[in-house]
Amino acid sequence: MRGRTFRFGIFPEHLNNGRLKATFPLFQRHITRRYTTTRYTTSVVSFYDDKVTKYAEQSIRPVTLKQLIQFGQPPLSTSILLDSARYTKSELPVRLAHRVKALQKLPFIVGTNPYIKKIYQLYFDSFELICNFPEITDESTDDKFAEMLAQIVASHSENIPTLAKDFLDDMISARIGIRLIAEQHIALHNANPNVIGIIDTRTNPAKLIQSCANWVRELCEGHYGSSPDIIIDGQTDTRFAYVPVHLEYIISEVLKNSYRATVEYSSKIDRNFHPPIVATISKGENNVGIRIRDQGGGVAPDHLPSIFDYSFTTVPHDEDSNTAEVDNILSNVSRRAMQAGLGGPIAGLGYGLVFELINIV
Template sequence: MEASVNTGRVRIKSSLYSHWVDRPIRPISLRQLFFFGRTLTESRLLSSANYVRMELPTRIAHRLREMQRLPYVVVTNPHLSTVYELYYKAFETFRRTPVIRTVKENEDFCKVISENLREHLAVIPNLVMGVLECQDLVPPDAMDKFVQAMLRARISRRVIAEQHLALTDTFNSPWHVEQPSAEDEFVGEVLLRCNAKDIIERVGKFTQDICKSLAGPDAIVPEIKIQGHVNATFPYVLSHLEYITGELLRNSIQAVMAKYNNPRQPPPPIEVLICEAPQQVVIRISDQGGGVPREIAPFLWSFNKGPRSAERLQKFRDVPTLAATMQEVRQPAGNKPSGKHRDSSLSTLASRPPDLRLGMGLPMSRVYAEYWAGGLELHSLEGYGVDAFLQISKIGNQNEQLTSRASIDAV
């Protein structure tokens, strides 16, 4: 008998996508992304379109199967049901898309991709609210594995979709035939020479400004001091790096401002050390903000555990914009980070108001760091401060770290 699932609104049969689940996922690396798109021709653009056309339904099919394996009472949660329906709608859309043979057909396909990306901005808030509401129905560790697998797979789909949209924009621009020469050259969404110091300075200034805007004109924000290998560069998706460093700097700035609130006494600086090695770049962000409270420390990387889970759920419910977008609140144009910046699904994620603390910045940041074969660790000395270590693969030759078939089956 065919397996099926009923979310309350949608009932589908596994036979509709079983062969898509059996298809192997074709992972990519940053190096592949920028070498493929660096010399862009019509043939390469259409090849990219057809890769996306086949890869998206394959990856979505794995997520549908994983959601089907949740206990019935969990998958019928209205928030998780919404996620399921969005995924199934996207799966049906992409699996029915015919082979793309012309530039005009690619333009039509890009409109479909853009609409899908817009609709799926509702996935993260609904996923987290559903998980928080169902935290007593599934073992916490199993639920965390489920959320991490869902988020990592979501990143993978948005990367290949947004990369293709960016390549299409480049192809349609009048200068795409020119040889790129700028030091900060983009190939699609990939910035070939991310300079850690420049990005931290830009994101740090932006984060300082929005923290000060909440605390008031008399508040003193801590200085950010950067040292080490300040010329270190590496290929990376800029929006990912800005999100991770933005979350880490936001946490440090807010902790230091909370501990040192005497306007006549400057707070200690946040110290950033950049260390470059042949295979990796490590960024250490150190603060003297008092460290992580003991009752919170065991749950730093969890999406659903911890003493503040009920408070987090209420915050998600209280912010209406989360129903439509994980980008929370768009800041005025003048408050956005300066410098060359492509709009993407993360372009305003870190620009939410400082008082909107959803408790998912660190676990989300780790998922993003590990996606490109990096890592994120945090060492807290209670009563003193925190050292956060962000490890980045320097060469860009590591494939995206997707959840393996065995890991999916184990959830």
């Protein structure tokens, strides 16, 4: 019998690969010995490993609307609720076991990803909780079961973002690097005394900020019908070596947030004017700083932990029909802008600040 453990990361079946055996024979013996020992010295691990296998061998039964209606047809009696609870308790472990097994079969390198390991642990913990829950015989145990299910559902709510985050971060960073190297070589064929490939050795941030502001102002006026002015102050004659297209993207995203916040906050507090947005440029011995300030009410404290998360946006999804109509007009403008490589809409996709952060890094 092969040794196994339920700690995620590497499983002995992965060591059956002939190439891995030939390349890492000592590593194979160490891991196999370690896992075989774990198998026979930790009965709990052995029990749950076998239990997952037993459930995973069962076929998943499709859920039909007829079944759901059967358990939810009013009036709901105690017996109907108990039948539903028993069905749920019998069905979920099978589905969870299939997910656990699928994650166990991932290649070792994939399994070492901390985000994958977190998802694996969630599925296994959920499987364990439901399997260990006592038989549901009355309303009291059903209430406790429903409460436990609510906690499980809540714990799995971030599964997709958790899986996506690390993958997207790496993919976007790699994409930036690939394009940077390729475009640099392409641009080297176009002679310019101040430009080395795509790096402008005399990038003027003041000029670039003004250019971005002009574009964002058009988006803002198309969306809201008005926009604030922008003031560029500080050391406006600063020049430094940078990739202009990256800086342009970063500044555009920050300005879109500032323009939107300023206009919406003016409406919220019945302010009959829009205070200007101020972009200040400072230059040190070895660095250049760009600070963009607005009077748009700031970021809500409960939003701060999420502002760099993928798909996070403060744009409400239940806006009235008039706003929705304006949004449709803006989306057409924004779609054309995105196709032309000019960025996205003024807000709502939830990717602007994340891409900006990755561009900076």
